[in-house]
Amino acid sequence: MEYDNQLQRIKDGSGFIAALDQSGGSTPKALENYGISGDEYENDEAMFDLVHEMRARIMTCDCFDNERVLGAILFEDTMERDVNGKSTANYLWEDKQIVPFLKVDKGLAEQMSGVQVMKPMPNLDLLLDKAKNYPVFGTKMRSVIYEPNVDGIELVVQQQFDVAKQIISKGLMPIVEPEVNIDSAQKHDCEVLLKANILRNLERLNDEQQVMLKLTLPEEAGFYQELVDHPKVLKVVALSGGYSRTDACAKLKQNPGMIASFSRAFTEGLSKQQSDEEFADTINTSIEEIYQASKV
Incomplete structure (x- = not known):
């Protein structure tokens, strides 16, 4: 309730x-x-x-x-x-x-392929169970993208959605946060690849699954409207990113x-x-x- x-x-x-x-x-x-x-x-x-x-x-x-x-x-x-x-x-x-949310990631791994994925979270289930003892609604976890590297961005988004499904299975709402660094020399190119990857992963969710997205404010106004309107996205929130x-x-x-x-x-x-x-x-x-x- x-x-x-x-x-x-x-x-x-x-x-x-x-x-x-x-x-x-x-x-x-x-x-x-x-x-x-x-x-x-x-x-x-x-x-x-x-x-x-x-x-x-x-x-x-x-x-x-x-x-x-x-x-x-x-x-x-x-x-x-x-x-x-x-x-x-x-x-x-x-x-x-x-509404309370909980940050669940354990920080960032070393940069490779133009991105930083999240460090492993071996005790995530225990942390999610702990959160359920409180009126915590959802979670947040952050990765960072620096370059428009196809493999790197795919890795970031895949990891985010894999963990998101684990969070959903515990009855919590995940905030997926693949941040694009605001100082990236090719920020818009990163955003193009990121949006395409997010859309692909949203289509793989089943009808009962929904996520929130936390994204860097885009170079092109209204660029994420497709995600804002997506039925499997509860809300798109923006990070200030510096x-x-x-x-x-x-x-x-x-x-x-x-x-x-x-x-x-x-x-x-x-x-x-x-x-x-x-x-x-x-x-x-x-x-x-x-x-x-x-x-x-």
Whole structure:
């Protein structure tokens, strides 16, 4: 029942998905952007304590509301921590009606054939079972494409969909994220090959199977419309990929039907040193700008 309510919310609700899922590799940079330097914590445990404080500060803000925020992507460590006396996922869903997702990949393998596939996930079933103990609706996993290499892109998409089927079998909604690097010299060529591969894999899903897609904002406006309209795609969300929030929102407006799932662009301008009022004003400005761009 809970899953069905969340499904309906993602399908019909307006708003965007906040990506609050920086993991071990990306957390130091996220903290640095938030005004906490590396010499302010001694180890990973202290680092994750600090980043959870930042995330909790965002999530408990009154302006982080379900009228503009549809969902939030969490890191495993965040899922297992509490916000306002409840597990993070329970707080989001029960108190805010914001749909929780879980990042499940274990990072990227070394680059080869112009791409980085995901590292092996031998304990994925255990992690998915753990997620089912919380009101987690879906998952997210990321690969990266740098060059229009036919074999490399096919490998990325095939791996994403193979894992997606494993996630679906556990009763969760996978967000398939084959990111095209925004600095690729042949970004549009990568996108052409990527779309063709995604369409092929969507056709191989059975009638009961559906995925979400998280894609880099394309060079050509409306390029992913075919995916937005596809019956086996619940939602197409856009990653900011290193674009500033202003640029990412401008590009998003050129792609009707796509909604934001920004990470760096979402938390841009936030600082530990801000007063609660300044912090709330900054995050509210971010939420409103991204929400308006996602409504187009």
